[in-house]
Amino acid sequence: MFEKIVKMKKLIILFSFLSILMACGSDNDPEVSRDNFNRKVMLENWADNIIIPAYENMNTHVETMKVASNTFIETPNEGNLSSLRQAWLDSYMAWQSVDMFEIGRAEQITLRNFINVYPLDLEGMQQSLLAGNYDLSLINRQDEQGFSALDFLLYGLATSDAEIVAFYTDTVNGAKYKTYMSDVIDRMQILTGDVLSDWKSGYRETFISRDGSSGTESVNSLINDYVFYYEKYLRAGKIGIPAGVFSGGTLNDRVEARFRGDVSKVLFLNALDATQDFFNGIYFNGEGEGVSLNDYLNDLNSIKETEDLSTLINSQFDVIRNMAGNLSDNLGEQVGTNNMLMLETYDELQKSVVLMKVDMLQALNVKVDYVDADGD
């Protein structure tokens, strides 16, 4: 028996040693660079040819929207409403090309949460608008501003354009609608300008200089932001949630631009294109192609079941685009008429989550830095 105790003690001591050794091993684990891929060149391409031009484009369109809103506010009529609507749609399309880059200043100020939360809290916004005592910088007010607030102000107030204009010419409340519209657009302009100027006044250099392979450096951070965006905002937000994938039934009021109606598909497709272009390093202006994730995967010779992973990912983007071709321009309508098409599109989107979040991140040795929220 005594022998047994000694053995036990030895065993426990052995285990302790092993665990100490193991702990030491992982603590001191150096950042092993498994590849010689030139991340800096990729980061330069991302910053100079894709991200900054995309923000410049967004910023230009928001400025145009501001000018159009000034004109409309000064002279509310159907012609000026129409111009403002076009500027809104142009800006909304431009947003789809920057939404995935929530890094740096955009991450600090949580740009996405102030620019494009939908569904709109219609009741809350109407209360704020009429009471006039709102503070749009509060997190409480994130679902009362941005593109979806303008969607309502430009399309949702009434069924005819004349009736909508009448809200702004109303002698009692017209000024309140004008002020709210102006405040919402001002805020979008300030925040977008803030992010763009941060990129151009130092963050670009910081971003590019952080070209290591650890979790906190630029490549890993942006890839995480990209995959997170794809999973949560492109796949779930634009298609999955309205199609009822995460709820008991379909939710036709959860689509983007629900009051305008017929642009939700084009906004989705624009986002899909931007997402694929980023993967392939295509310049924002479309006039060139630089180093990006496809090259990184090819450089590592990443193969899944005898196929190049980069080819598989690109093919899947094409499959999604084809599948979405069957959808109505108005996704809110689509979930009511034939939701099966939405679900089929979602299923194809989901296949890319596996290709990117699992296969690509493994190939690139990038650890997922976000967890699905606890949900309660």
Next chain:
Amino acid sequence: MYFSITFVSLFEISLNKDTNLRRMKNTLSILAVFLILTTLSSCGDDDTVTPPIAIDEPTSYAFARESSSTVSFSGQSTRIAMAEEMISALKNSTLTAAPLAAMFDHQEGESNFSTSDLNASSKNVKSKVAASTDFFASNTAGASAVKADFDKWIAAQANDVFPKWDADASKGVSGAIQEAGGGSTRYVNANGLEYDQAVAKSLIGGLMTDQILNNYLGTAVLDAGSNRSDQEAGTLVDGKSYAAMEHKWDEAYGYVYGASQDVANPNATIGADDSFLNKYIGRVEGDTDFAGIADDIFNAFKLGRAALVAGDYTIRDAQAAIIRQKISEVIAIRAVYYLQQGKLALEASTPDMAAAFHDLSEGFGFVYSLQFTRDPLTNEPFFSRSEVEGFLDTIYSTASGANGFWDVTSENLQSVSETIAADFGFTVDQAGS
């Protein structure tokens, strides 16, 4: 024969704490004493060979006597259902304090709930909060203090928060506060605490954990009166299909699995069956650092029940020790998890205060629940009520004008997280993600 099985069980407990040398030493010395004792007893018995007791362990939690099931825990399922309705009602701002208090302290026949079964029941939640034999039978003052906490939170929800349901919360002011990105709206008191979360998560300790670990799995309850001889003789409780001891064990089981879709094989849906202990065993199981814990708990319930039927009380009690350790760990892991999630939210450049308050309110309840845990090596809670109060004063201080979660610092949250994790022998990182 059975010594070795017991020994392995204890050893397993110690292995899970391999980073905690202090506990390792405790385990070691207990093992040593245990082995010496068994050595002594086996020396005496050298001449007579004790036949090993055969334990007939089923594959699922199904036990029968002459083909009639002996498993019953309807009272536990009832209390879980009552608690579910109560925590829902805590978010119904049209109610006043009186109906909420009546749900907590339901009286037979009163229409406090949505179903006639619950209304007709003689059971209620409050009478079983801080009501275990081992911890509270001779500590009625302590029990009364715990019940008073629940009464206070429930009343304050109706009196302080419901009237402010549509007003914005701010530091020192109760009301509504919304999570970022158009997220959920949380309803908090003046110090950022959601009372409904405090109640729900504290019930996991005060009702479920206390009843399981400190009441039904204790020898004071299992072996009360003639339970052992009745169990061995197959003497049933009057009018029932079970003997008293096996029923007590099942009642412990019912507080974990009483709302399960398949009560005999509950782990198929673990985490999805209630809002209390079952749910959070599922959550901890989902953390790869602790995967396997759901099976550990279920298997211990099953083997312990089979051992009890076979009359092997040593193995029965060894399984009770495993359950005490593992369920205590679930509480501690979730306490640290929520404090860390809250810390993360508060440290963001644009802090999502509503999300932080929600996490911290859940953390508040899990920390509160620690006083009902049970260390199988000492038979004491891992943290006493006064230690728990110290933690709560650190993370939710209302002393000298402080406003609870509005004023909590990262350092406060980290220090409490580390103290809890260290005592259990897991790391803050393991629990926090």
